[in-house]
Structure formats: C-alpha cells, structure tokens
Amino acid sequence: MSADGRAGNPPRLFGHEQAVEVDDSVLWSRAHTGDSQAFGLLFERHARTIYNFCFRRVANWATAEDLVSLVFLEAWRRLDKPIPRGKELPWLFGIATNVVRNRRRAERRHDAALGRVPRPRPEPSFADDSVQRLDDEELMGRALGLVARLPRREQEVFALCAWSELSYEDAAIALGIPVGTVRSRLSRARARLRELDPGSGHDGERMQTIKEAVE
Amino acid sequence: MKGDLSIPPLRDLPPGRLAKRREHLLFEITRERESRGALARPWPSRWGRPGRRRLGALAAAVLVVVVGTASAFSGVRAFFLERGFIGLPPEGATPSAPESGKLVLHWHGRSATHARVDARAGYVAPLVHAWVYADGRMIWSREGRPPGRAIHEGANEFTSGYLEQRLTPDGVELLRSAAVALFDRTRALLETVPDDSWPGPNTGLALFVPPRDFWGSVEIPKGDRLLGLQWQPTTWCAPRCMVKGTTATPEQLSALRRVEALVSDPAAVLPSSAWAVREIRAYVPSHYAVCIKTSPPKDASDLLPLLPTRAADVLRDRGRTRFDSDLLEAREAGRIVVLGREVTYCSKLTTEEAREVIQPLSGFPQPRTRPAPWLAPSRNWNTLEYRLAEAVNNLNPTTISFDPYLPHGQFLLNGGGG
Numbered sequence: 001m002s003a004d005g006r007a008g009n010p011p012r013l014f015g016h017e018q019a020v021e022v023d024d025s026v027l028w029s030r031a032h033t034g035d036s037q038a039f040g041l042l043f044e045r046h047a048r049t050i051y052n053f054c055f056r057r058v059a060n061w062a063t064a065e066d067l068v069s070l071v072f073l074e075a076w077r078r079l080d081k082p083i084p085r086g087k088e089l090p091w092l093f094g095i096a097t098n099v100v101r102n103r104r105r106a107e108r109r110h111d112a113a114l115g116r117v118p119r120p121r122p123e124p125s126f127a128d129d130s131v132q133r134l135d136d137e138e139l140m141g142r143a144l145g146l147v148a149r150l151p152r153r154e155q156e157v158f159a160l161c162a163w164s165e166l167s168y169e170d171a172a173i174a175l176g177i178p179v180g181t182v183r184s185r186l187s188r189a190r191a192r193l194r195e196l197d198p199g200s201g202h203d204g205e206r207m208q209t210i211k212e213a214v215e
Numbered sequence: 216m217k218g219d220l221s222i223p224p225l226r227d228l229p230p231g232r233l234a235k236r237r238e239h240l241l242f243e244i245t246r247e248r249e250s251r252g253a254l255a256r257p258w259p260s261r262w263g264r265p266g267r268r269r270l271g272a273l274a275a276a277v278l279v280v281v282v283g284t285a286s287a288f289s290g291v292r293a294f295f296l297e298r299g300f301i302g303l304p305p306e307g308a309t310p311s312a313p314e315s316g317k318l319v320l321h322w323h324g325r326s327a328t329h330a331r332v333d334a335r336a337g338y339v340a341p342l343v344h345a346w347v348y349a350d351g352r353m354i355w356s357r358e359g360r361p362p363g364r365a366i367h368e369g370a371n372e373f374t375s376g377y378l379e380q381r382l383t384p385d386g387v388e389l390l391r392s393a394a395v396a397l398f399d400r401t402r403a404l405l406e407t408v409p410d411d412s413w414p415g416p417n418t419g420l421a422l423f424v425p426p427r428d429f430w431g432s433v434e435i436p437k438g439d440r441l442l443g444l445q446w447q448p449t450t451w452c453a454p455r456c457m458v459k460g461t462t463a464t465p466e467q468l469s470a471l472r473r474v475e476a477l478v479s480d481p482a483a484v485l486p487s488s489a490w491a492v493r494e495i496r497a498y499v500p501s502h503y504a505v506c507i508k509t510s511p512p513k514d515a516s517d518l519l520p521l522l523p524t525r526a527a528d529v530l531r532d533r534g535r536t537r538f539d540s541d542l543l544e545a546r547e548a549g550r551i552v553v554l555g556r557e558v559t560y561c562s563k564l565t566t567e568e569a570r571e572v573i574q575p576l577s578g579f580p581q582p583r584t585r586p587a588p589w590l591a592p593s594r595n596w597n598t599l600e601y602r603l604a605e606a607v608n609n610l611n612p613t614t615i616s617f618d619p620y621l622p623h624g625q626f627l628l629n630g631g632g633g
Contacts, residue, residue, distance in 0.1 A: 036244050037241075039240075039241075040241055043236075044237060047233055048227055051226075051227075051228055052225045055226075061226070061229075062298075065228060065232060065236070068228075069236055069240060073240060073244070076244050133226070136223035139221055163222065
C-alpha cells in the first residue's frame with residue numbers, strides 16, 4: 001500500500017516546476033546563470049516545434065533531428081544576448097533559420113549527403129510511423145521545391161509566418177528585421193506563390209497546402 | 216498537381232530520441248562550460264608584469280580562438296557523427312584511423328539474439344555485419360532496431376549504418392578465440408576440403424542448423440586467405456541442398472550461438488575490460504567504392520556518358536574492377552531461373568573525389584524497391600544509389616552506388632543488406 005492509499009500506485013510527488021508552469025523567460029534567465037537543467041526544460045518544451053520547423057526547411061526527418069540539437073547548442077552559446085521577455089521561442093526560430101541557412105551553404109559547396117540520405121527499407125516491425133514519415137519527406141520535398149523558387153529571404157519569412165504561424169512581430173524578432181520588412185517580404189512571397197501555384201485544393205484532413213498558406 | 220503543394224502534419228521526435236538528445240545537449244553544454252571555465256581562471260601573477268602583459272593578452276586571444284574553434288567543431292561532430300550515416304559523411308568528419316587494418320574476424324548473418332515476432336512479418340531477425348581488427352576496431356552494422364534496445368546511433372529507422380567501437384587486445388582475443396572455437400568444432404568438416412580451396416562465405420561447406428538459428432557466415436584469416444564457414448537452416452535443403460554440409464552437433468550449435476551473441480550484442484556480453492572505447496560512433500571511411508551496375512553487360516566506356524560531365528571526368532581515367540554475375544529469379548518449387556547477366560564496374564575513390572561525383576548527381580532519381588507486399592516502395596535504405604538509366608528487357612536499371620571501404624580494403628556492394 002502506498003502513501004496515497006491506493007495499492008500499486010506510488011504517490012506522485014510534484015516539484016514546484018512540475019506543478020506550476022514556469023515561463024520561458026524564467027528558464028532562460030536561470031539557464032543564463034548556469035542552470036543547465038533549466039535549459040533542458042526549455043529544450044523539452046520547444047524541441048518538437050523546432051524539429052517540425054527544421055523538417056519543413058529540409059524535408060528530411062533525420063536531418064531535422066540533427067538540426068534541433070545544433071539549434072539548441074547554438075542557443076546556449078548565445079544565452080547572453082538580450083531577448084525581449086516572452087520572445088524566447090521566436091529567438092529559437094531565428095537561430096534555427098540561421099542553422100538551416102548555414103547548412104544549405106555547406107550543402108551547396110559539397111554534397112547533400114545528409115539531405116539526401118537514402119530512404120530506409122520500410123520494415124514495419126521497427127517503427128510504426130516510418131512509412132508515413134517517408135511519405136512526409138516526399139511531400140515536403142515537393143513543396144520545398146516550389147518554395148525554393150522564391151528568393152531566400154522570402155522563403156525564410158514564408159516558412160516562419162505561413163508554415164510555423166509566427167506573428168509578424170515574432171518573425172521580425174526571429175530574423176532581426178523590421179516588422180514592415182516581414183510584411184512586405186511575405187506579401188511578395190505570397191504573390192509569387194500564387195503565380196507558381198497551379199491551383200491546389202485541400203489535400204486531406206491533416207494536410208496543409210501552400211494555397212491555404214498564401215491566402 | 217495538388218499533391219505537389221501539400222505539406223505534412225506536425226510530428227513528434229521518434230520515441231526515446233527527445234530524452235537522448237536532451238542528454239547529449241546537456242553533455243555538450245557541460246563540456247563547453249568547462250572549456251570556458253578553464254579560460255576564465257585568473258592568470259598566474261607572473262603574467263602581470265608589464266613587459267609580458269601584451270604578449271599574455273595576445274596568447275590568450277589565440278587560445279580563445281583555438282579552443283573555441285575546436286570546441287565548436289567537436290560539438291558539431293558529436294552531434295552529426297554520434298549516429299551512423301548512409302552515403303558520405305559531413306565534410307570535416309574525422310576518418311577512422313588508421314586507414315588500414317588487419318582483419319581478425321568477419322561475421323555476417325541474421326541475428327538470433329535480436330530476433331522477435333512481428334505481427335505482420337512473422338519471426339524476423341535483423342541482418343548483422345561485424346568486422347573486428349587487430350588494432351581493436353570493431354566496425355558493425357545492424358538492420359533495424361529491436362524494441363527496447365534501440366540503436367540511437369542508427370543511420371535511420373531501418374539500419375544502423377556502419378558504426379565503430381574500440382576493443383582492448385583482450386577484447387579482440389575474446390572474440391577471435393570464440394570464432395576459432397567454432398572452427399575447431401567443425402574441423403572434421405573443414406578438413407575434408409583441400410587447404411588451397413577453403414570455402415568462402417557464400418560457397419562450399421555449411422552447417423545445417425535449426426530454423427531459428429537463421430543463416431550466416433564467419434570468416435577468420437588463415438595465412439593470407441580468409442577461412443570461411445557458413446550455416447543455414449535445414450529447411451533450405453528442401454527439395455535439395457544447394458551446398459555441401461552436415462547437420463550441426465549440439466557442441467557446434469553452442470559454439471555458433473556464442474559467437475553470434477558476442478558479435479551481435481557485444482555491449483551486453485563483453486566485460487568492461489574488453490572495451491577501449493565503448494561509446495558508439497559512426498565509422499567514417501577514407502575511401503569509397505563507386506560502382507556502376509548495368510544489365511545486360513556493357514563496356515564501361517559506354518556507361519560514362521550516362522553521367523553528368525563533371526562526374527564522368529572524375530571516373531574516366533580511374534582504375535576499375537569488373538564483376539560479372541547472373542541475374543537470378545526464384546520461381547516455384549525452388550526453381551531458379553537465370554534472367555540474364557549483370558556487370559558492375561567499381562572504382563576506389565577518396566571521400567572528396569566521391570563528393571565530386573555525387574554533387575552533379577543530385578537531380579538523379581534514387582531507385583525504389585518494395586521489400587514486402589504490405590509496404591510502400593522505398594528508396595534503398597542501406598546505400599546511396601542513383602538511377603542512371605531505366606531497366607531494359609525486364610532486367611535491372613543502370614545505377615551508380617557509393618559504399619564505404621573498410622580498413623581491410625574491401626567493401627560491401629550496395630551495403631550488403633537484404
């Protein structure tokens with residue numbers, strides 16, 4: 001019999017951090033003072049968001065996973081940079097944008113070894129959602145192929161605002177540019193994509209289309 | 216066209232990876248902090264003398280640059296090469312050293328240790344390759360991830376890619392002696408073969424084993440040759456045996472299972488004294504086998520024009536080895552039909568030369584296969600391969616592949632998987 005009176009169910013002890021949601025700014029400050037566990041909490045909180053953002057920039061889940069690690073390591077190296085309170089996530093998006101950009105530069109220089117890792121043989125016993133992930137990569141590769149026809153700066157704004165649903169203000173923080181510039185770049189990106197988009201419809205319940213994003 | 220414009224839904228990191236990534240991140244942070252801490256220590260008082268202050272500041276600045284660069288590099292390397300990879304390593308990855316090594320043992324087969332029952336596929340066992348070298352390196356690859364024993368270092372969900380660990384001399388001897396014990400127990404069988412025609416892993420003599428011991432082969436050096444022994448289930452002998460062999464005795468089975476357990480799950484079986492570096496890292500080769508495969512056979516000079524000019528230029532004047540083989544197809548009742556002949560030309564290139572060949576190939580398609588009826592066709596999972604020309608006469612398409620050279624100077628064509 002356990003302390004809470006239910007056989008087989010050990011009492012669950014809640015620490016302050018688990019019972020009360022500590023906001024990102026507090027964790028960021030604590031990380032700045034050397035609390036790596038606080039930074040670990042930030043990682044747990046935002047890794048999924050950054051993972052999906054990176055995937056939508058590279059169309060490869062394995063590469064996206066590597067990039068998430070690089071983004072957070074780079075973020076830790078820049079903890080002493082002043083960030084507006086509550087804008088830690090946009091700041092992470094900004095670092096992610098730079099990490100993806102740097103990776104693309106390196107890729108152009110030599111090869112796409114990481115970016116075009118051959119797809120695994122789908123043996124279902126080892127990962128149930130692997131086939132879906134393979135489909136994701138093909139689908140995302142096609143979408144990126146279209147967006148890649150935009151200038152790089154417009155691609156970045158589009159990825160942040162349309163695919164990751166950042167506000168103009170947050171995208172401006174992420175990219176270190178004025179809000180007005182975000183608006184104008186996004187507007188140009190949408191206009192170009194409307195020209196490029198042959199008129200897609202909504203493709204299934206869970207899919208988001210560029211057409212939705214440009215409207 | 217609407218499929219071209221859709222983007223997939225959000226997904227979580229694969230199970231277990233979030234915790235592993237967090238752990239690595241905190242490890243890297245701690246390491247960087249320690250590096251910075253070392254630099255932040257006050258300089259000894261003798262550096263305070265006026266004449267040396269400027270020199271000291273300069274030296275400190277240089278040190279910051281050197282340590283900072285090294286730290287950043289090691290951070291990137293740790294993240295990228297903590298896992299195996301397929302194809303070429305990221306630029307700047309440190310190749311495995313030394314470049315060449317003397318092979319002590321090669322094991323290849325389906326692992327009974329990691330076998331399990333799958334709802335759709337039945338009783339499945341991952342394919343394992345392991346090479347052990349006299350210098351202590353153990354290079355291995357394993358297909359898939361057994362549940363609960365995830366290979367976080369894997370290249371993808373279905374293969375570990377080539378990974379490397381380091382054994383102590385005791386560890387090498389432990390593995391070698393286990394393999395030798397297996398050979399000792401099969402000496403009577405092997406001695407029926409003349410000394411100058413020892414069988415390789417895919418020919419010659421076999422031990423017939425119970426079905427759940429699967430199949431495999433082990434090789435150890437004998438003089439300047441490799442001595443090989445293979446095993447296969449007795450069920451493969453219906454309606455007739457394709458190789459000469461004998462049913463394994465209990466002693467032989469025991470020796471076989473011991474070797475299998477040692478090479479396919481060394482982390483669980485080997486004592487800590489066997490490990491020089493237990494941490495698993497990607498094996499980064501110095502050279503790649505770049506192979507063009509086509510059927511029906513053509514001359515190599517007829518295949519180079521299929522490549523972009525830059526890639527063809529790298530391969531044009533390189534030495535190449537030609538491999539000829541039959542294209543076989545299994546039919547009903549164990550009947551094998553020869554569909555035609557296939558030829559493969561392989562050149563040995565440095566990693567940087569291989570990059571030069573790959574770069575202009577980026578727009579080429581990657582062949583897709585359907586390994587099981589219930590699965591979607593997928594690109595090859597264990598090798599980097601591009602299709603240069605479509606198949607003709609129902610044979611195979613013409614492809615170019617990139618496989619790493621191992622320290623003993625051999626490579627596995629197309630990753631040796633499947």
